Structures are given as structure tokens and as C-alpha cells.
Amino acid sequence: MMNEKMQNALNEQINKEFYSEFLYLAMKAYFAELNLQGFVNWFDVQVQEERAHAFGMYDYLIERGGKVELLEIEKPVIEGNTPVEIFEHVLRHEQYVTSRINYLLDVAEEVKDRAAISFLDWYLKEQVEEESSVGKVLATLKLIGDDKNALLLLDKDLATRVFTAPVIG
Ligand code: OFO
Numbered sequence: 001m002m003n004e005k006m007q008n009a010l011n012e013q014i015n016k017e018f019y020s021e022f023l024y025l026a027m028k029a030y031f032a033e034l035n036l037q038g039f040v041n042w043f044d045v046q047v048q049e050e051r052a053h054a055f056g057m058y059d060y061l062i063e064r065g066g067k068v069e070l071l072e073i074e075k076p077v078i079e080g081n082t083p084v085e086i087f088e089h090v091l092r093h094e095q096y097v098t099s100r101i102n103y104l105l106d107v108a109e110e111v112k113d114r115a116a117i118s119f120l121d122w123y124l125k126e127q128v129e130e131e132s133s134v135g136k137v138l139a140t141l142k143l144i145g146d147d148k149n150a151l152l153l154l155d156k157d158l159a160t161r162v163f164t165a166p167v168i169g
Contacts, residue, residue: 002066003111009104010057010116015071016100017054021047023076023093027086030078036151038159039083042137045163053123056168060119083151087138094134098127119169126166 028043061068079089101123108116137158144150 002061002064003113006107006111006113006116007061007066009107010061010066011069011071013100013104014054014057014061014068015073016097017050017057018073019076020093020097021050021054022073023078024050024090026076026078027090030086031083036083036155038155038157042158042161045161048163049166052166052168053126056122056166060169064115084138084141087134087141091131091134091138094127094130098124098131101127122169 024043024046028040028047031039031043058068078086079092080086101120105117105120105124108114108120137154140154141151144154
């Protein structure tokens with residue numbers, strides 16, 4: 001039986017991962033309107049990753065004999081009107097998610113759930129990668145400024161991103 005506080009925290013995080021999927025779906029549509037297909041692809045990969053993160057926790061709860069409780073997913077709100085502002089929002093969002101994974105680890109430590117600590121370590125490493133990859137795109141966008149040709153080059157680069165189903169845990 002899983003500790004109730006741990007179980008609740010995991011259910012809340014499942015919800016946050018699905019919210020992330022929704023947020024990135026909304027951002028994908030923003031870039032589709034601009035016809036920046038490489039950015040569309042980048043967000044499409046991001047969407048699939050978030051779904052995989054949610055399902056990773058969902059499967060884990062079931063595996064541990066816990067109770068999955070699916071919570072209402074909020075309407076996503078994009079902060080910003082330019083690619084730079086949107087990637088600033090993505091970075092803020094990922095930093096927030098990192099803080100939530102740290103909170104989950106705090107709970108796991110508090111209730112002495114070593115199995116959960118080991119499971120959540122994967123998410124912590126994933127967040128380091130997420131923040132880093134988002135930070136790189138943001139830094140490039142800032143360098144690009146108003147240069148449309150450079151933006152199209154970045155778009156071409158982002159078109160090469162491929163989703164690989166993660167092996168979680
Ligand atoms: Fe699930 O890592 Fe982004 O939010």
C-alpha cells in the first residue's frame with residue numbers, strides 16, 4: 001500500500017504533466033499559425049514527452065497498488081505574443097515542474113518511500129535536460145532578434161527533433 005500523501009502528490013503531478021501536454025499543444029497551434037513547421041514539430045515532440053511523463057506516473061501508481069485519481073485539467077494560457085516570450089514561458093513552466101518534482105522527492109523522503117525516490121530520480125534528470133534544451137532554443141531566439149532568415153534556419157533545425165519513447169524509472 002502506498003502512503004496517502006505520496007499517492008496524492010503523484011496524482012497531482014499526473015495532472016500537471018497532462019496540463020503541460022495541453023500547454024504545449026496550445027503553443028504548437030500558435031506556431032502552426034505562423035507556419036513555422038520546425039517549431040510545430042518541436043512542440044509536437046514536447047507534447048508526446050509530457051504524455052509519456054504522465055503515463056509513467058500513472059503506470060507506476062498502479063504498479064505500486066496505489067489509486068489513480070484523474071483531476072480536472074485547467075485551460076492552458078500562453079503568456080506572451082512572440083517566439084521569445086513563449087519560450088520564456090516554456091522555461092518558467094519547466095522550472096516550475098522541476099520544483100514540483102523536488103517537492104515529490106521531499107514527500108518520498110518524508111514518508112521514507114525509497115522505491116519512489118528511485119523512481120522520481122528519473123524525472124529529476126529529465127527536468128535537467130528539459131530546462132537545458134529549452135534554454136538553448138531561447139538563447140538562440142534572443143540572438144536572432146528580428147532576423148527572419150536566421151529564424152527560418154532555426155525552424156529548419158527544430159524540424160529535426162524526433163520523439164523517442166522514454167524508458168521511465
Ligand atoms: Fe514533464 O517535463 Fe516538461 O513539463
